[in-house]
Amino acid sequence: MIFIGIIATIAMASFLISTNNPDFNEKKPHHRPDGFVNRYKDNHGKKGLLKWQWQRYREGLPKKPENPILGVSPNMNLISQRLNAITWIGHSTLLIQVDGLNILTDPHFTDRASPIKFLGPKRHQAPGVPLELLPKIDVILISHNHYDHLDKPSIQALFKKFPKVKFFVPLGVQYWFKSNILGSKIEGENKNVTALDWDDSRVLKGQTADVILHFLAVQHWSARTSFDRCETLWGSWGMISPKMKVWFSGDLGYSKDTKDIGEKLGEIDVAAIAIGAYEPQWFMKEAHVNPSEAIQVMKDVKAKTAIGIHWGTFENLSDEPLDAPPRDLKKALTHYPNTDFRVLKHGETWVKP
Numbered sequence: 001m002i003f004i005g006i007i008a009t010i011a012m013a014s015f016l017i018s019t020n021n022p023d024f025n026e027k028k029p030h031h032r033p034d035g036f037v038n039r040y041k042d043n044h045g046k047k048g049l050l051k052w053q054w055q056r057y058r059e060g061l062p063k064k065p066e067n068p069i070l071g072v073s074p075n076m077n078l079i080s081q082r083l084n085a086i087t088w089i090g091h092s093t094l095l096i097q098v099d100g101l102n103i104l105t106d107p108h109f110t111d112r113a114s115p116i117k118f119l120g121p122k123r124h125q126a127p128g129v130p131l132e133l134l135p136k137i138d139v140i141l142i143s144h145n146h147y148d149h150l151d152k153p154s155i156q157a158l159f160k161k162f163p164k165v166k167f168f169v170p171l172g173v174q175y176w177f178k179s180n181i182l183g184s185k186i187e188g189e190n191k192n193v194t195a196l197d198w199d200d201s202r203v204l205k206g207q208t209a210d211v212i213l214h215f216l217a218v219q220h221w222s223a224r225t226s227f228d229r230c231e232t233l234w235g236s237w238g239m240i241s242p243k244m245k246v247w248f249s250g251d252l253g254y255s256k257d258t259k260d261i262g263e264k265l266g267e268i269d270v271a272a273i274a275i276g277a278y279e280p281q282w283f284m285k286e287a288h289v290n291p292s293e294a295i296q297v298m299k300d301v302k303a304k305t306a307i308g309i310h311w312g313t314f315e316n317l318s319d320e321p322l323d324a325p326p327r328d329l330k331k332a333l334t335h336y337p338n339t340d341f342r343v344l345k346h347g348e349t350w351v352k353p
Contacts, residue, residue: 021231023171023195030198030217035230036171038219040255041286052283056319062279065323069312071346074129082135082207084244084352086270088344089128091313092149092250094272095135099206099243103139105272106149106250107158113148113314115224121148121314124322128347137162139204139213142169143250144222144234145176148314152180159183167193168202168213170222172232198235199264206241214238216261218252220287238265244352247271247301251310253286254293258300269352271303275329275343276311279319288318291329295336306341307350 025031030039056062079087079095082102087095091113092106109131114120131154140158143149150173158165159181167177167184174195177184186193194202196215204211220234238261239246245268247261252274278290289297291308298306311325320328326343333339344350 021172022175023197025197028197032230036222036233037230038221038255039217039257041219041253048283052280055280061319062316063321065321066327067323069125069323069346071125071128072348074133074347075349076129076133078349078351079129079135085349086246086272086307087129087349088307088309088346090123090125090346092143092248092274092310093127094248094309095129096239096246096248096272098211098239098246099208099241101138101204101206101211102135103141103239104134104137104158105141105237105248106143107140107154108148108151109154109157110151113151113317115147115152121316123313124315125313125346128345131157131161134161137165140165140167141213141237141248142167142173143236143248144170144220145173145224145232146222146251147224148317149251150176150224155181165192168215168237169193169195170215170233170235171195171197172222176224176232197233204239206243209242211239211241214240214265216247216264217257218250218261219255219257220251220253236261238268240265240268245269247303249273249297249309251277251287252289252297254289254296258297262300262302265301267302267304269303270305270307270350271298271301272307272309273297273341274310275308276320276325277318278325284318291325292332294329295332295339295341298339298341304340305350308341308343313346 085097094105096103111123112120174186177193184193185191198217202213216236218236222232222234223229236250237248273294275291275294277288
């Protein structure tokens with residue numbers, strides 16, 4: 001989630017940018033001339049922001065973690081084999097390996113989820129795989145433009161390290177790349193940044209078969225300042241291959257969108273689902289699922305296995321203690337026996353059985 005206090009400060013010093021949506025399509029209900037909207041509920045609004053900030057200050061929230069959050073050294077030998085596997089690097093950054101492809105999601109390797117180096121949510125846990133140890137990355141997926149998901153220094157460093165990498169982004173985010181990332185090309189023969197709308201798909205070439213990439217609707221919102229709310233799209237990603245079927249949730253509040261995804265993709269092998277940043281519920285509910293809702297999301301998308309992400313990495317994003325999401329997930333799972341919803345450690349790899 002965007003760090004509210006910093007963004008508000010930056011926004012007051014920013015010039016008012018255009019609210020024109022260059023990708024507007026009047027035939028699509030989620031399009032607006034000035035941006036985009038969710039399919040089933042109003043976009044998460046600013047009402048209650050000051051109330052929340054005052055409440056957390058008054059109550060001294062978030063509380064410190066009860067237990068240490070411990071990562072593991074990445075198994076680079078295992079990663080180098082390019083098995084059908086997922087490695088949790090931290091927060092929403094995953095290395096997804098499907099049929100020989102190395103796919104990175106929402107890459108974030110710097111110390112702050114913020115545009116300011118010395119302010120904003122601070123990294124609590126180091127990246128499970130340091131950027132310099134990453135294998136050759138073929139594809140990078142962006143779910144939306146909040147600072148904990150779209151980090152400019154990380155993106156630029158990845159472009160430098162992997163100049164042939166291909167980015168797939170939500171509609172509107174391609175213009176951010178054009179303005180901010182050296183070497184990005186959003187059109188022409190050498191295009192390396194492709195923007196997708198909800199329900200768009202692209203074909204990636206795996207070692208043995210095509211991997212179909214789907215961009216899918218979830219309930220959330222976008223912004224990088226107070227002046228550009230919902231001007232760019234947000235969403236989730238499906239990666240469908242005969243070798244492994246994967247769904248990456250990005251950020252989401254609970255809505256009928258996940259049932260739609262289950263109907264579209266059919267049964268999948270593994271879903272990476274956000275389980276953190278859910279307190280206080282009265283403020284966060286429209287934009288983030290809690291662990292109990294995350295289990296329902298897993299059921300909706302028909303996943304055999306789920307991996308909890310978006311927790312334990314950056315401090316001060318929400319009010320629950322940093323180590324609470326796995327505990328709350330464990331409690332919620334007592335009502336769902338034989339449900340394979342697991343939590344990896346930073347740097348840990350899950351390999352498809």
